[in-house]
Each structure stands twice: as structure tokens, then as C-alpha cells.
Amino acid sequence: MSTAPTTSASTSTFLYRLGLLTMTLALGYLAKVFRHTKYTTKKAQEDLLVLRKAIESRDTEISSLHRSVEAVKEDARDREEGLAHEIAELQGRLRATEGELAEASEGKRTLEEALTDRNVQEKEWMAEKTRLEAEHQDILDVLETKSAELANAQRASLMVRGDDRLTDQAVLLLVQQLNRKITETAAELADAFEFEEKKEKDALPESEEMVEVHERATEILGHELVDILRTADHHEDPALVRLAFQSGMIEYARWMSASWFFEDPEDEQLLADIYQRVRMAHDQVVAGRWRSLTHAHVQELIHGEPELGDYFVDAYVNVLLTAGFKSSSAALHELVSQRFADRIAMLVQLALGLNKAIGAEVTACELKTLSAAPGVPFDEETMIDIVDAAPPTPGEAVLCTCELGLSRSDKIDGTWTRTILQKPKVVLPSGLEELLGRTPTRTQPGVFPQTQ
Structure with missing residues (x-):
């Protein structure tokens, strides 16, 4: 340099x-x-x-x-x-x-050593994970076996003691079957009747008979659905009539499933009050056994077979007349009773079977069919909107119920708790138009035309 x-x-x-x-x-x-x-x-x-x-x-x-x-x-x-x-x-x-x-x-060497250690540790972890998964599966297998043994033991115990012959899930299946048959029957009836197109001249003063029809329809369907039935035209699409049939049958089926006696309302209320006192004073085993025995013996006092099918027939007739079907109430009553006798008998049989299951065959808990009365505010905790297209308006009232629900109540340490096994399906006014758009229209020409 x-x-x-x-x-x-x-x-x-x-x-x-x-x-x-x-x-x-x-x-x-x-x-x-x-x-x-x-x-x-x-x-x-x-x-x-x-x-x-x-x-x-x-x-x-x-x-x-x-x-x-x-x-x-x-x-x-x-x-x-x-x-x-x-x-x-x-x-x-x-x-x-x-x-x-x-x-x-030196850092590189340290990292390489750490990476080597981590790879070794990861392999050890994977081996441990595999071992734990195998152990977990073994435990699940043992648990499943023991659960099956316990279920068999419980069934055997119930058979020995003569207690519950049905579980809440079995009763839920009965409710779902009844819902399906009600839906099928409503569709069949709605397709069977041919409505004429409504005209302005049809808006005549109501007769005394029609005033009574509308009052009876309102008792079971509510004011809003009755008003819609009266004003809407059902000539081309009977979807509203189908919904009204379904709602009416749901209300009568719910009453039949919970009734003690089917006859005198005062006797019904007396038995309900007595049972409420028994439930409050005793544990579930005692209260359930009392209900089962009382339910069985009280229904033995019924004179002959209760004419429960007439309730369904009355609902059909009131819906048809309210919707504008031209016929006399008596003639329509006789027509429906004869033509749909098998359908009605099947619904009555299912409702009575549900009544027996809830009233006499389940004692370990309290089961109750659920519906929402027309006009009550919608509650998403206990109901389900069948349309479910958009969140309901706060405080929106229920138009009608189209499927029954089921609840279970248990008394634990003196306190009653309730579980919703199936929420009742309801129709809201805001979702009615979309529901009718989803519902199939008439599949065949009506076989019963209107008569003047």
C-alpha cells in the first residue's frame, strides 16, 4: 500500500x-x-x-x-x-x-440443535397423541358398553317395577307423527273443496247462522286469521284454507292430549287443581303414580266412546264456511263426516294415544304438548317461526300454530325445571305471504263444488 x-x-x-x-x-x-x-x-x-x-x-x-x-x-x-x-x-x-x-x-448452530430437539419432541408428542387417542377410544367403547348395560338394567328395573313404559323421546315421536298426519289431512281437505271466485255481490248481510260460525271459528283460530279467511279469494289457491284447517286441528289435538275426562269442563278443572296440589306436596315419583292411576280410572268412567271426531268435523265446517264455501252447515257437516271418516278416526286415535302416553304411561317426569294461542307475543325461547326468513318484529303477535311442541318438567330438590323438547311451529303475520308462496298449490281439481 x-x-x-x-x-x-x-x-x-x-x-x-x-x-x-x-x-x-x-x-x-x-x-x-x-x-x-x-x-x-x-x-x-x-x-x-x-x-x-x-x-x-x-x-x-x-x-x-x-x-x-x-x-x-x-x-x-x-x-x-x-x-x-x-x-x-x-x-x-x-x-x-x-x-x-x-x-x-454459533446462533445458526444453536438454532439447528433446537430444531433437531423440536423435531424429536414433535415425534414424541405425536406418539403420545396417538396413544391418548387410542386410550380415549377404548374409554368411549367401555362407556358405550356400560351405558348399554345401564340402559338394559334400567329397562329391566322399569319392567319389574311396572313404572314408565315410555320415554320422553318415544312420546316426542308420537307428537311428530300426529303433526305429520294433521298436515296431510289439512292438505287433502283443502284440495277436495272447490271455491268460486269471490265477487262484490257476495258481500251480503250475514245470517244468524254465519254469525255463529264466525264466532266459533274465532274461538279456535283467532280474529286475525278469521278476517283473512273471510276477505281472501280461495278460488285458485286454497293455501289459506289449508293453513286454517291445520291450525284448528292442532288446537283440538292439543286439548285432547292433555284432557282428563273429555266431558265436563268443571270436572276437568277439579282434577287439574287436585293434581297441582299433589305435585306441590309430593315428589315426582308419588305425583306421577297418582296421575297415572287417576288418569286410567277416570277415563274408565266415560260413558261409551267420546265423540271426539265431531270436534275435528266442526273445525273443518267452520273453516269452509268462513272462507266462503256456499253450503248449509248441516249438509257440510254430514259430507265431511262421511267422506273423511277414516282420516278423522286416525287423528282421534293418535290424539288419544298421546293422551294415554302423557297421562298414564310416563311418571318419571311431566310431559305437556305445546301450542301458541293466536295473538300472544312471539317468544323465540319457546316457539319457532316456521318461515324464519327474517327476525320477527319485536312484540309481533302469533297468527296461528301449525305444529305441536312438547315440554318436559322435572322436580329436583323441590324445584320444578322445564325443558323444551320440541318448540311448537307458529306462523307470524309478517311471514304469511312467504309461507303461502312456499306451500304447494292445488294438486287436483276439487271434488266438492259450491252449492247455492
Whole structure:
């Protein structure tokens, strides 16, 4: 790195020596000339003066050369010191970089060792996970076996004790079957009747018979659904009539499933009040057994078979007349009773079976069929909107119920708790239009036309 300044100094020295050599040769030459040339003394003096001046000039040049050489040496020293400083600085940076590189290499080695350890640990974890999953599955298998053994033991115990012959889930299946049959019957009836197109001339003053029909329909369907039935045209699409049939049957089926006696309302209320006192005073086992025995014995007192089918027939007739079907109440009652006797008998049988299951065959808990009365506010905790297209308007009233629900109540440490096994499905006014759009229209021409 110090070659350049050294070369410069050598050049300056060479020039200095060259100058001295040149001056010496010149002086020798002049002396030779002076010796061999014959000049006059004056001429010699003049030449000597010239020579002295030349010598002085050379001395000046030599001094200048000395100064130049010193300047070059000083510059070389400065450059050498600067280069030495830069070299020292670069060497320091090199040492620092080498240190950082060593640290990075050590960090890399540490990370590689950690990664190797993590891979080993991960393999150990995977092996442990596999072992735990196998152990968990073994436990589940044992639990399933023990649960089956416990269920068999419980069934055997129930058979020995003569207690519950049905579970709440079995009763729930009965409720769902009844809901399906009600829906099918409503569709069949609605398709069977042919309505004429409503005209302005049809808006005549109501007869006393029709006033009574509308009052009876309102008792079971509510004011709003009755008003819709009366004003809507059912000529092309009987969907509203189908919904009204379904709602009416649901209300009567709910009453039949919960009734003690089917006859005198006062007797019904008396038995309900007595049972409420028994429930409050005793535990579930005692109250359930009392209900089961009382339910069985009370129904043995019924004189003959209760004419429960007439309730369904009345609901059909009131819906048809309210919707504008032209016929007399008596003729329509006879037509429906005869033509749909099998359907009605099946619904009665299902409702009575549900009544027996809830009243007499389940004692470990309290089961109750659920519906929402027309006009009550919608409660998403205990009901379900059958349309469910958008959140209902706060406080929106229920239009009707189209499927029964079921609840279970248990008395635990003296406190009754209720669980909704199936929420009743309801129709809200805001979802009526969409529901009717989803409902299939008439599948076949009506077989019973209107009569004037």
C-alpha cells in the first residue's frame, strides 16, 4: 500500500543527482575550455563571472530541488499516515465482521440443535397423541358398553317395577307423527273443496247462522286469521284454507292430549287443581303414580266412546264456511263426516294415544304438548317461526300454530325445571305471504263444488 510515495521520493532524488552531475560536467567542460583556450584575462574574468552566475543559478535550482524533495517526502509521510489509519480502520471492521460472523455461526448452530430437539419432541408428542387417542377410544367403547348395560338394567328395573313404559323421546315421536298426519289431512281437505271466485255481490248481510260460525271459528283460530279467511279469494289457491284447517286441528289435538275426562269442563278443572296440589306436596315419583292411576280410572268412567271426531268435523265446517264455501252447515257437516271418516278416526286415535302416553304411561317426569294461542307475543325461547326468513318484529303477535311442541318438567330438590323438547311451529303475520308462496298449490281439481 506504500509503493506510490516511495517511488515519488526516489524520482526526486534521481533528478537531484542528475542535476549535480550535469553541473559537474558543465564545470569540467568549462575548466577544460578555460585551460585549453587562450583568452585574455578580461575575457577569462568575464567568463568566470558568467560561470559564477551559472553556479549561483544552479545553487538556486538545487535549493528549490531540496525544498521539492522535502515537500514530496512530507506529502509521502502524510499519505502513508492516512493509508495506515485507513488500513487500521479496515482491519478493525474486518475483525468486527469476523466476530459477528462467528456469533451468527454459533446462533445458526444453536438454532439447528433446537430444531433437531423440536423435531424429536414433535415425534414424541405425536406418539403420545396417538396413544391418548387410542386410550380415549377404548374409554368411549367401555362407556358405550356400560351405558348399554345401564340402559338394559334400567329397562329391566322399569319392567319389574311396572313404572314408565315410555320415554320422553318415544312420546316426542308420537307428537311428530300426529303433526305429520294433521298436515296431510289439512292438505287433502283443502284440495277436495272447490271455491268460486269471490265477487262484490257476495258481500251480503250475514245470517244468524254465519254469525255463529264466525264466532266459533274465532274461538279456535283467532280474529286475525278469521278476517283473512273471510276477505281472501280461495278460488285458485286454497293455501289459506289449508293453513286454517291445520291450525284448528292442532288446537283440538292439543286439548285432547292433555284432557282428563273429555266431558265436563268443571270436572276437568277439579282434577287439574287436585293434581297441582299433589305435585306441590309430593315428589315426582308419588305425583306421577297418582296421575297415572287417576288418569286410567277416570277415563274408565266415560260413558261409551267420546265423540271426539265431531270436534275435528266442526273445525273443518267452520273453516269452509268462513272462507266462503256456499253450503248449509248441516249438509257440510254430514259430507265431511262421511267422506273423511277414516282420516278423522286416525287423528282421534293418535290424539288419544298421546293422551294415554302423557297421562298414564310416563311418571318419571311431566310431559305437556305445546301450542301458541293466536295473538300472544312471539317468544323465540319457546316457539319457532316456521318461515324464519327474517327476525320477527319485536312484540309481533302469533297468527296461528301449525305444529305441536312438547315440554318436559322435572322436580329436583323441590324445584320444578322445564325443558323444551320440541318448540311448537307458529306462523307470524309478517311471514304469511312467504309461507303461502312456499306451500304447494292445488294438486287436483276439487271434488266438492259450491252449492247455492
